[in-house]
Structure formats: C-alpha cells, structure tokens
Amino acid sequence: MARLKIVQLITRMDKVGGAQKHVEALAIQLKQDGHEVTVVTGSYQPSLWCLQEQQIPVITIPTLQRAIHVTKDFQTFWQLRAIFKRIQPDVVATHSSKAGVIGRVVGSLLRIPTVFTAHSWSFTEGVPRKKKLLYHRVEKSVQPFTTKIITVSEYDRELALLEKVAPAHKLLTIHNGIDRIERSKATEKTFVEQPIIIMVARFEVPKRQDILLKALAELTDLSWHLQLIGDGSLRPALEDFVVQHGLTNRVTFLGNQLxxxxxxxxxxxxxxxxxxxxxxxxxxxxxxxxxxxxxxxVGGVNELIADKDNGFLVGREEYELLKKRLRTLLMDTILRQQMGNASERRYLQDFTFIPMYQKTVTVYQQAVSELVKKGD
Incomplete structure (x- = not known):
C-alpha cells in the first residue's frame, strides 16, 4: 500500500463531537500505518485530544470559523493555500461544511485531490429552510472541485443524489466505525433500583436535551437518574429548568468528559x-x-437502530411516544438487557473501526490515482 501524505482539515477541534472524534481516530491510525498526516483546523483545544502524544502536527488557522464571514473566509483561503503549498499533500481530506468548502476549492486550484466527508449535510431534513437553501447552493457549487465524497450514512448519500448535489460516481457511503474496547465485568446490566439514563451530546443545535428533560419531568413516578455529558451555550437554560422542576437530585450535568x-x-x-x-x-x-x-x-439513525430490536426510534414530533418508550425501558429490566445485547451484536457486525478505516484509505488512494489519470 502506497504511503500517503495527508491533510485532515476540519473547521474546529475545540469541542468534542462525532466529526472531531472521527478525524482524531483516522489521524492516529494513518500515522501508525506509516502515512504522513497533518491536522489543520480553526480552533484547537489540545487537552481534548491525543494528537500531541502521537506526535501528529496540528496547524491552526484562527480565521477558519463556522459562520460565513467574507473577510475571514478570504484570509483562510490564502493561509490554507500557503499551508498546502508548503506541505504538498497527496490528498486533502475535509470534514464539516466550512472547511469542506474552502479546503476543496484551494485543493483543486493547486491540483491536489480532495475528499469531503459529509458527517451530515447542512441541507438535511430539520435544518431551517433559509440555511438549507444557502448550503444546498454552496455545496452544489463546490462539487466540481471535489474528487470524492464520503457520506457516513446511506440516508445522506441518497439525499445528495436526490438534491443533485453530486453525481453517483463521486459518492460513497462508509458507515462510521469505532475501536473495540475490552468489556469490563461491571458492564453486566443487572437489576438496579435506579436505572441510569445517559445522553452524550453538545448543548447546541441540533441536539435536544430539552425534550428529554421535559419528558422525564413527567415521569417522576418512576425511579431514574439522568446523566448529561457535554457542554455548550444551551446548558445554563437547562440547568435552570432542572432547578425549577425540582430535579436537582435526579439530573447530573457532567460537562465534557474524556x-x-x-x-x-x-x-x-x-x-x-x-x-x-x-x-x-x-x-x-x-x-x-x-x-x-x-x-x-433522523438522518442515518435508523441504520444504527432497528426499532424494537436494539432500541426505539421516535419521530421528531412524537413526544408522547417518547415518554411511552422511556417508561417501557425504565420498567423492564429484561427488555433492557435483550435490546442491549442486540446493540452490541450490531456494533460488532457493522460498526467497528478497522473496516471503516480501510475503506476510507482506499477512497484516498482512488482520489490520488484519479488525478494521476487526468494528468496523463
């Protein structure tokens, strides 16, 4: 397998999210496999990641940010161009909307193959209409600068085809995958007086910790304790909600956790x-x-969860059904165990790290060889 020089480009690494975890895991494995990898990002919080100890260089561009800002985006363009010219990567792998747009344009202008991983389209169902139209237009306009597009769900691949964002030959679904971890004996979910419910997510749009808290506030006849991992601008309002509804003893805000x-x-x-x-x-x-x-x-969630098999799916507006499903699981220890076992089986079968990683590296290599063919 040819050794590659790769830039992983993402808008921000100062928060813990799925795309950020994905970039870290890829970068570490690429380095271990002898590829030369550099992470480029807007804002970076070293304490959240293991990139330093793996001796993976991280370059920050402070003007690279989520919001559209003509001056800063123009500055980012020129800084990124200088970085790419200095590193001379074989391929640029971009993640998240803003980094994806600027990175693909710069890469293409320098004749560097670009791969964009869509962790969720910014024009997906549920995004406000105005934002949706804007991002759809932007995404369509940068498509010619893109060598390959990886979607993390089949839902997103089909959406891109439906919205005519990219031709089928550029699109490929590679489901996210994560490393196996040795299970400790403590993981046997035996009967407990007070089941622990957990949600791990940033306190930002599009996450809805507010709906979960509202539902649980109406299920106080049952025994439960809720742990919320994550941080963000919506957290203070929800802490107030917990106090107002007398749930302080039942809800723990744990902040970001490594x-x-x-x-x-x-x-x-x-x-x-x-x-x-x-x-x-x-x-x-x-x-x-x-x-x-x-x-x-929503999105590719139903590619992970089979309703009534390893869990329950609820529609965005199905608030009463959500309460019903929570009640069912809180009251039924055996069902929790059965569904949990089904979850683990599905994970082991389809969502481990190495198959995902190997498919991703293959896409990088295809992108490189496609450019070589074009140059012949």
Whole structure:
C-alpha cells in the first residue's frame, strides 16, 4: 500500500463531537500505518485530544470559523493555500461544511485531490429552510472541485443524489466505525433500583436535551437518574429548568468528559434526541457497551437502530411516544438487557473501526490515482 501524505482539515477541534472524534481516530491510525498526516483546523483545544502524544502536527488557522464571514473566509483561503503549498499533500481530506468548502476549492486550484466527508449535510431534513437553501447552493457549487465524497450514512448519500448535489460516481457511503474496547465485568446490566439514563451530546443545535428533560419531568413516578455529558451555550437554560422542576437530585450535568466510555458502562439506557443527524458516533459508543437506545429517527439513525430490536426510534414530533418508550425501558429490566445485547451484536457486525478505516484509505488512494489519470 502506497504511503500517503495527508491533510485532515476540519473547521474546529475545540469541542468534542462525532466529526472531531472521527478525524482524531483516522489521524492516529494513518500515522501508525506509516502515512504522513497533518491536522489543520480553526480552533484547537489540545487537552481534548491525543494528537500531541502521537506526535501528529496540528496547524491552526484562527480565521477558519463556522459562520460565513467574507473577510475571514478570504484570509483562510490564502493561509490554507500557503499551508498546502508548503506541505504538498497527496490528498486533502475535509470534514464539516466550512472547511469542506474552502479546503476543496484551494485543493483543486493547486491540483491536489480532495475528499469531503459529509458527517451530515447542512441541507438535511430539520435544518431551517433559509440555511438549507444557502448550503444546498454552496455545496452544489463546490462539487466540481471535489474528487470524492464520503457520506457516513446511506440516508445522506441518497439525499445528495436526490438534491443533485453530486453525481453517483463521486459518492460513497462508509458507515462510521469505532475501536473495540475490552468489556469490563461491571458492564453486566443487572437489576438496579435506579436505572441510569445517559445522553452524550453538545448543548447546541441540533441536539435536544430539552425534550428529554421535559419528558422525564413527567415521569417522576418512576425511579431514574439522568446523566448529561457535554457542554455548550444551551446548558445554563437547562440547568435552570432542572432547578425549577425540582430535579436537582435526579439530573447530573457532567460537562465534557474524556472518558465517556466508563460512564456508558455504568448506564442502563442511552438517549439521543436531535433535530437532524448524520450517523452519530455517540450511539455507536453506546452500542459498543451493550446499551438499549432511544433516539430520534433522523438522518442515518435508523441504520444504527432497528426499532424494537436494539432500541426505539421516535419521530421528531412524537413526544408522547417518547415518554411511552422511556417508561417501557425504565420498567423492564429484561427488555433492557435483550435490546442491549442486540446493540452490541450490531456494533460488532457493522460498526467497528478497522473496516471503516480501510475503506476510507482506499477512497484516498482512488482520489490520488484519479488525478494521476487526468494528468496523463
């Protein structure tokens, strides 16, 4: 296998999210396999990641940010051009909308093959209409600069085809995958007086911790404790909600946690409510430790969860059904165990890291050889 020089480009690495975890895992494995990898990002928080100890160079471009800002985006363009010219990568792998747009344009102008991983389209179902139209237009306009597009769910690949964002030959679905971890004996979910519900997500749009809290506030006749991992601008309002509804003893805000796995191992039900999604890594992490899942049926979520098999799917507007599903799982230890076992089986069969990684590297290599062919 040819050794590649790769740039992994993502808008931000100062928050923990699925796309960021994906970039870190890819970068580490690429380095271990002898490829030369550099991570380029807008804002970076070293304490959240293991890139330093793996001696993976990280370059920050402070003007690279999520929001559209003509001056800063123009500055980012020129800085990125200088970085690419200096590194001379064989391929640029871009992640997230802003980095995806600027990175592909710069890469293409320098005749560097570009791969864009769509962790969730910004024009997906659930995104506000105005934003949707804008991003759809932008995505369509940068398509000619793109060598290959990886979608993390079949839902997103089909959406791209439906919205005529890219031709079929450029699109490929590679489901997210994460490393196996040795299960500790403590993970046997035996009967407990107070089941622990856990949600791992940023307190930002499109995540909906608010709906989960509202539903649980109406299920206080049952025994449960909720742990919320993550941080963000929506957190203070929800902390107020918890106080106002007398739930302080039942809800714990844990903030960002590096070792999410150990919290998942001690939990009994995993919940992820969102207005839109790609293929959430947080759900795969919960499946890995054998948890039953309750999640909003958006994006590629139903490619992870088979309703009534390894968890329950609820529609965005199905609030009463959400309460019913939570009640069922909180009251039925055996069902929790059965669904949890089904989750672990699905994880082991379809969502481990190495197959995902190998398919991704193959796409990088295809992108490189396509450019070589064009140059003949």
């Amino acid at each position: 070792d999410v796995h150990s919290y998942l191992e001690k939990s009994h039900v995993f919940v992820l409510l969102s207005d839109w999604e790609g293929l959430p890594i947080s759900i795969i992490e919960a499946m890995r430790v054998g948890l039953p899942i309750v999640a909003t049926n």
